[in-house]
Structures are given as structure tokens and as C-alpha cells.
Amino acid sequence: MSENQNPNTSQDVTTSTGTAGHPERFSDPGVPEHRPRLTDTDPKANKRSERIIVLLFALSCLGAIASLVAYFTVRPDGTTDQTRLSTLLLGVTMAISLLGIGIAAIHWAKALMSDHEHVDERHELRSTPEVREVAVKHLTDGVEDSGIGRRGVLKGAAVSALALFPLTFAVPLISSVGGDWNISKFRHTIWTSGKRLAYDPTGRPIKAADLTVGSVAHVIPEESEEYMASHEWITEKAKAVVLLVRLNPEDIRSDQSPEGETWSYDGIVAYSKICTHVGCPVALYEQQTHHLLCPCHQSTFDMADGAKVVFGPANRPLPQLPIAVDDEGYLVAQDDFAEPVGPSYWERLK
Amino acid sequence: MSTETASNTGAPTTPVGKAADYLDQRTSIGVAVKEFARKVFPDHWSFMLGEMALFSFVVLLLSGVFLTMFFDPSMALVEYHGAGPETMQGQLMSTAFASTLDLSFDVRGGLLMRQIHHWAALVFMASIVVHMMRVFFTGAFRKPREINWLVGTVLLILGLLAGFSGYSLPDDVLSGNGLRITDGVIKSIPVIGSYMSYMVFGGEFPGEHIIPRLFTIHILLVPALILALIGLHLFLMVLHKHTQYPGGGRTDKNVVGYPLFPVYVAKMGGNFFIVFGILALMGATMSINNVWNYGPYDPSPVGAGAQPDWYMLFLEGSLRLMPGAGTEWVIFGYTLSLNVLIPAVVIPGLLFTFLFAYPFIEAKVTGDKREHHVLDRPRNVPVRTGLGVAFLTAFIILALAGSNDLIATHFAMSLNQITWAFRILFFVGPVFAFWVTKRICLSLQRKDRELVLHGHETGRIVRFANGEYIEVHRPLDEQERWLRVNYDAHRPLEIEPATDARGVKRRGYKSDKRWQKLSRFFYEDRVEPVTPAELAAAHSHGEHDEIAPAAHTSEVTSGTDTVDRER
Ligand code: HEM
Numbered sequence A: 001m002s003e004n005q006n007p008n009t010s011q012d013v014t015t016s017t018g019t020a021g022h023p024e025r026f027s028d029p030g031v032p033e034h035r036p037r038l039t040d041t042d043p044k045a046n047k048r049s050e051r052i053i054v055l056l057f058a059l060s061c062l063g064a065i066a067s068l069v070a071y072f073t074v075r076p077d078g079t080t081d082q083t084r085l086s087t088l089l090l091g092v093t094m095a096i097s098l099l100g101i102g103i104a105a106i107h108w109a110k111a112l113m114s115d116h117e118h119v120d121e122r123h124e125l126r127s128t129p130e131v132r133e134v135a136v137k138h139l140t141d142g143v144e145d146s147g148i149g150r151r152g153v154l155k156g157a158a159v160s161a162l163a164l165f166p167l168t169f170a171v172p173l174i175s176s177v178g179g180d181w182n183i184s185k186f187r188h189t190i191w192t193s194g195k196r197l198a199y200d201p202t203g204r205p206i207k208a209a210d211l212t213v214g215s216v217a218h219v220i221p222e223e224s225e226e227y228m229a230s231h232e233w234i235t236e237k238a239k240a241v242v243l244l245v246r247l248n249p250e251d252i253r254s255d256q257s258p259e260g261e262t263w264s265y266d267g268i269v270a271y272s273k274i275c276t277h278v279g280c281p282v283a284l285y286e287q288q289t290h291h292l293l294c295p296c297h298q299s300t301f302d303m304a305d306g307a308k309v310v311f312g313p314a315n316r317p318l319p320q321l322p323i324a325v326d327d328e329g330y331l332v333a334q335d336d337f338a339e340p341v342g343p344s345y346w347e348r349l350k
Numbered sequence B: 001m002s003t004e005t006a007s008n009t010g011a012p013t014t015p016v017g018k019a020a021d022y023l024d025q026r027t028s029i030g031v032a033v034k035e036f037a038r039k040v041f042p043d044h045w046s047f048m049l050g051e052m053a054l055f056s057f058v059v060l061l062l063s064g065v066f067l068t069m070f071f072d073p074s075m076a077l078v079e080y081h082g083a084g085p086e087t088m089q090g091q092l093m094s095t096a097f098a099s100t101l102d103l104s105f106d107v108r109g110g111l112l113m114r115q116i117h118h119w120a121a122l123v124f125m126a127s128i129v130v131h132m133m134r135v136f137f138t139g140a141f142r143k144p145r146e147i148n149w150l151v152g153t154v155l156l157i158l159g160l161l162a163g164f165s166g167y168s169l170p171d172d173v174l175s176g177n178g179l180r181i182t183d184g185v186i187k188s189i190p191v192i193g194s195y196m197s198y199m200v201f202g203g204e205f206p207g208e209h210i211i212p213r214l215f216t217i218h219i220l221l222v223p224a225l226i227l228a229l230i231g232l233h234l235f236l237m238v239l240h241k242h243t244q245y246p247g248g249g250r251t252d253k254n255v256v257g258y259p260l261f262p263v264y265v266a267k268m269g270g271n272f273f274i275v276f277g278i279l280a281l282m283g284a285t286m287s288i289n290n291v292w293n294y295g296p297y298d299p300s301p302v303g304a305g306a307q308p309d310w311y312m313l314f315l316e317g318s319l320r321l322m323p324g325a326g327t328e329w330v331i332f333g334y335t336l337s338l339n340v341l342i343p344a345v346v347i348p349g350l351l352f353t354f355l356f357a358y359p360f361i362e363a364k365v366t367g368d369k370r371e372h373h374v375l376d377r378p379r380n381v382p383v384r385t386g387l388g389v390a391f392l393t394a395f396i397i398l399a400l401a402g403s404n405d406l407i408a409t410h411f412a413m414s415l416n417q418i419t420w421a422f423r424i425l426f427f428v429g430p431v432f433a434f435w436v437t438k439r440i441c442l443s444l445q446r447k448d449r450e451l452v453l454h455g456h457e458t459g460r461i462v463r464f465a466n467g468e469y470i471e472v473h474r475p476l477d478e479q480e481r482w483l484r485v486n487y488d489a490h491r492p493l494e495i496e497p498a499t500d501a502r503g504v505k506r507r508g509y510k511s512d513k514r515w516q517k518l519s520r521f522f523y524e525d526r527v528e529p530v531t532p533a534e535l536a537a538a539h540s541h542g543e544h545d546e547i548a549p550a551a552h553t554s555e556v557t558s559g560t561d562t563v564d565r566e567r
């Protein structure tokens, strides 16, 4: 490393002489001349900078102390406001103690430390031919030593052992990491014939008569309280949620009932709430248009027309839950969905 | 023997000297200090961007360790009765969510740490991206730094993974829906998608394994990988020595700057505290991810206007823009969901492939095997700069499309219109951005030529004896000039002819020809730097010496001819 004293250590990079005696390229003027800072020439400015730096460090100390004060004086009492206040005070005082140090150090480096530029040489990264030669020699010697070239069987045995040992780790891992690996579960939900439709999240069963035209209900299957406090429930609910609307029967242009069956009941249609795009719960229903919008990527389904996709990245209609009414007037499922709910997957139609 | 050695070098007398001696006799640390203490580093504000990424990562480590003391990554269901807000009392939730509430309301400074951690994650990703832009636009990825560019790109991907896995930990409604979208995307992968979904969730979504699994990924796997790669990244940086911006006395054979100790030690140390301080300030004053407002994960509700963290928006936008109709194919009874696969797998795949491949493609079309340590001014490599801006444009359009519902409500426009506008923009925007950027670069280069040839306008008008008015131009000083003439305007590759001297068809000609085509795309339009001869010619032009505006010399050369293509 050499300190650059002479600003005009220009290297002539001219390689050949161009037209009419002019060099082909300009030459490097060298590192610009060092310009002294105010703190270099004026002792007063120098002293002032030093004082500022000292003050900044002192401010940092105060910040740290203030943080302790904030800790002891503002105790959270469980309210959001008090928690916010405590967060604010602890954070701001912490920031002061940190920024004090940071700004002081930077100012110190910029105003007081030498700002003379230095020049270091670079060396090409490639190693010299001699070094390479020795390196290659070492490796060939090593290979020679091990005899791997001559001992074919040994090589094969070593390679096989290395290839096989990861199985001892991978097989147990893979066997368990996917649970039971039974992907046919995608196909079924807990809806069964006769299961009542209930309001989400209360679990109260829904009477058909309670629904006026235009009303919307978020629906789950009726289940016991214990079941609804289990993990299994959350996973099943993730497939079983349904959105139900009561339309004017004349407004329904189509639904998904096959020939000879009726999946709707008196203008009430129930469709899976799991978007056929990538599976968000579809939740935004617009009365006038009968459009159901998925908030995730705005796929839009027409509830009056078999939940067909009218816009967005989804490709398939939401599957319909076939419903009927039981003796007591409650809405019940006729059966499970006829097709898997939610996003498509490779084996969906298999 | 040891006393002899000590006396040879003069036995240390001070405590520091003794300690140093002790250490050196056991570690030869003297060698390292000699090598590194006064190592020269070039200075520029943009070199701080990588540092910012590093320091926010350190803040992530510190605040993350605080969080791990109290966060409980369990999906066991509990009925909440704790310090959290009224609305959460009595709710059924996972222990992970409950412990996030306690971490926020019960642990002193816990909310602050959560918020610092989250802001640090956002700043971490932002500084990685901007750092990457700096490296790209200045050509710092060129030989010998291609490998470090790859390391950096892997770090970017790991950062995305870290952010995503952390975001999902509190097990709230929002992040749960994010996971659900991820599940949908995984399922769209042909052949193995369903099994991969089972692998990730340990069964069906959401199951009871995902949070503990993400926790291990988030606090062990990914940070360890990031740490190791940061180590490699910095090791290579020191090995290569830092690049420097062009300027007087800076060449590919030297490095001009300030010594590590004390200047950079102070500056970097200072920067760390400033980054930490700003993140603390953000954590103190800007609330983020108030999970108690969303509630614990429940597969049924979802709010409109929910946004993922910014670095995930491009994926969200990509999913939103893809039209669904006709893009789900059934082949031999198997379902191929192109409507998910293309936006969520193919498009990000292409974006990252571009990032991984670019340095090698540019080296190939430039036919350049030299080491580069002096950075390019972005204008001097118009096509690279254009491609970078095009890439960013695509990224930004996707990210904006990820907020199309907010844009729609904010500007009272219909979602359909906005989505269609973005669909078109996604294809047109980057091309347009490329074209505009390239033009701007070329005209900046021309302006540089103009300046070098004719100097600064001074605004001073003089009148000649013959009545002619002329503005006085002040010539550039040699530093100013050097900055503007010291670059290579690369030319398209020249390739060997299709047949050799004996008329035999040459193998590899076709591929050479393709590379040449690409090379033409890069370097056909170019502005050559002013040569001394041109400057002299401009000066002797007319009697006005250096004050007259000289006639244009040919500026833009192209291929073999000298047609001025740019106007
Ligand atoms: C590598 C970069 C990292 C990124 C980008 C990142 C990002 C995130 C994000 C976005 C969250 C959600 C925070 C919230 O609740 O709002 C989070 C949570 C968390 N992170 Fe990190 N993190 C990183 C590293 C770490 C490390 C190194 C640790 C621990 C050693 C850690 C521990 C945690 C814990 C325990 C949580 C859950 C706590 C909670 O949500 O309240 N993180 N992380």
C-alpha cells in the first residue's frame, strides 16, 4: 500500500499512436489531488467536530439510561394503549442510544480520521503456472497413492457404499414426513347424507324457513363441541366450509344438479367456499349480481349460474353441495360433494 | 527458546502488548493483522447497500433470539386467557398464536422486538434487492465476481424463504391463508404435487405439524445457510478486493480508497448502529402485523385487502394476472393446472433464471475474458442497463398487480379493467422500459461526448469583431474528461466463417452465429468515447478554438457501417 502523495502519478495507458500524432486514447490523469477539509486546516473546526462527537456519545448514554427509566415507570397493564406506550418509549430510547453511537462513529471517521486516499496493488486471481503445476502434481500423486485407478472393485464398492448410506436416513424420514401419504383424502369431506347445515362459527343448525331471499350464510357441518375443539376439525373444516345463498328461484339460471336430481332447495344453493384456484375461502358476495368474489386473486363465481367462473384465474366452478330439508325443516346435505373441493391437483380426476 | 524469541523481537512491556504477544505465539494473528488492518477499500455510498443487508440480518439474529425465548411453536389448541386484548379472551387458538399474544402483551419489550424483527425482515429484503441492482447496473458481476453473484442470488432466495417461514409462524388468519395459497400452488405441480403437499404439511392442510416444521426451517435451517453463504460472500469479496467506480488513477490493477482500520472500522461500526437504530425507531413507532386484529387461524374467514409482505407481492400479482379460462388441461385423465403453474412456478423460475444466467450470457456476447475491477457507469452499457430496468419493471408491475384490489378501490376503478391493464402492461411495460432506458443511456453518452468536445457552457456571450455572437465554453479539466472517455464501447462478436480454408463446413458455426446475433442485440448501437484526435479536431475547428460549437463528428457507429442509427 502506498499513500498517494503525488496527484499526477499519471500512467500513460496509450498503447499505440493514432492518427496525426494523437494517441489513440486519453491517458489517466491519476488520482485527484487531495483537498484538505476544514477540520484539517482550522484547529477550531477540528475541536468543534470533536465536541460534537463527544456530545453524540453522551446522548447515546442518556438514551440508554432513559430506556431503563421507561422500563421501570411505564408498566404494561394489559391494555393495548399501555403496551403501545411502553413499546414506543422502550423503542425510541433504544434508538437514541444506538443512533448516538452510530452517528458519532461516522462523524468521527468523516471529520477527524485521515482522508488521504491510499492505493493498493491488485494481483490477478489465477495462481501462477508454477503453483498450478505443483497443485496438479499433488493431486495426481494423491490419486496414485490411493490406487483408485488400478483398483476397480474397490472403487465400485466405495461408490456403492456412499450411494447407499443416505437411504438409512432418507427412508425413515420419507416414510413419516407425509403422514399416511393417503392423498385420496383430498376427495372427501365430512359432509354425509343427512348431515345438518350449521352457521359458522356458532354451529347452530339452519332452518330453511329462516332464510329470506337474498340472505347469505357461512356454513359448516353440524358437529359436536368436542369434535369442534380438535385438530381434525380444523383440517376437515378447511375442506367442508360452504357458502349458502337464497336466491329468487327464477333468478337461478342453472346449478350443478345432474339429470333427475335437485341439489338446490327452493332457491337455496350451497357451494363449496374453497376457491378452485389455490384454495382461499371465497367470501365476498354481491347481492345484485349474485357474484361471489375470492379476495385472494379475485376469481369471481356466478352463484345464479352454477358457480361458473366469470372472471379471474380460477378455471372451474365451485363444487355444489347437494342439499335438502329434513322433517324438522332444517337444511341437510344429500351427500358429500360430487367432486374434490378446492384447487386442482394432478390426480383430481383419477 | 521462547524467551529467546521474545527477546529477539523486543519483549512486550504493556498489557496490550503482552496479550498480543500471547495470542500471536498461539495463532500467528500478527500475519492476519499485517495483511488486513490497513487493507484499502474504495468508498461510495452505494457500497453501503450490501452492508445494510448484513446489518439488518444481524438485527434479525438478535431480535430473533429474543423472540425464541418466548415463542412456543406448537399447534396444540388452547382456550386463551391471558394478557392479550379482550377480543381474544376465551377463543380457541393454537399455542403458537397464544404465545405470540403473550409475547406482545406480557413480555416487556416483546412487542417492540416483534416489530423490530418484522421491520428488519422487510428492510433486509429491500437492501438485498437494491444492493443487487447496484451490482447489476455497474457491472460488478463481471469476471472474477460471477460466482459471488450466484452466491448473492441464492441469498436472495433464502431471504424470501426466511421471510415467508417467519411470517407464517404466529398462525394467524392472514398467514394461514398465505400457507393455504402455498398449498394450492404446491398441488399444481405435475405428478408429485399432491405428495409434496403431504410432505410439507405432514398430511392434509393445515394438519398439526406445519408450524413446528416452519419454526425449524426459520430459526435453524435457513439462518444457518444464510450465515454460511454470507461468510462465503464476504470471503470472496475480500479475496477479489472491492470494485471501484471509475475515476482518475483507478485502474483494473489497483484499488484506491481508505484503510480498513480505522476508517472503515468506524464507518461500518457506525453504520451498524445507525441501521439498528433506525430499525428500533421503526419498531417503536410503526406497528406491524397486529395479529390480534386478525385472530387465530380459522380456515373459514378471510379479509379483503390482505397483503403479503412486499417481497411476496410479485408472486401474488402473478397469480392474479393469469386468466383461468382454458388454462387447466386434462391429459390422460391427469390434471395440469397451468393457471397456477405458469404464474407461480414458471414465471418466478424465469425471473430467477435470468438472474442466475445473466453474467455468463453477457461475458459470452462480449467475448470478454479479462478481470474487471473498475465499475461501469450504467449509461456506458445501454443494453445491460435497459435489461435491468425491464426486469425491474416486470417485477414492479407484478407487485402492483398484487395490490390490484387496493388500487381499484383507491382509484374507484373496476377490478376487471385494472387486471386487464396489468395483463397488457406485463408484456408491454418491460419492452417499453428497455427501449426508453437504452435511448436515455445512448443520449447521455452523446451528451458526455458533447461535453468532452466542447466543454461546459458558461452562459457568457462574447461578440466578435465581425459581429458574430458566441457563447464561451470552458473546457473540461482532465479529471472530468477522464471520467467520460475512459470506457470501452464493445463491438459485436466477430466469428469465424462457416467454412474453413479448405471449404469444409465448420462445426459449431450455427451456435456461433446465434451468439453473434445476441451480441449484435447488445452492441450494435453504441457511442464511442472521444479520442484525443477528435478533441484536437474539435478545437482546431474554425478560429474560435475551444469556444466554438464544432460540427458533429460521427458519433454512433454500428456494425460495420457508420450509419448514425440513433437519430
Ligand atoms: C434470516 C432472516 C429472517 C427473516 C427475513 C425473518 C422474518 C420473520 C418474520 C417476517 C416474522 C413474523 C414476525 C411477526 O410476528 O410479525 C418472523 C417471526 C419470527 N422469527 Fe424471524 N426472520 C429471520 C431470522 C430469524 C432468526 C435468526 C430467528 C431466531 C434465531 C428468528 C426467530 C423468529 C421467531 C421466534 C418468530 C416468531 C415470533 C412471532 O411471530 O412473534 N427469525 N421472522
Ligand code: FES
Pocket: A275, A276, A277, A278, A279, A280, A294, A295, A296, A297, A298, A299, A312, A313, A314
Ligand atoms: S384462491 Fe381464489 S382467486 Fe386465487
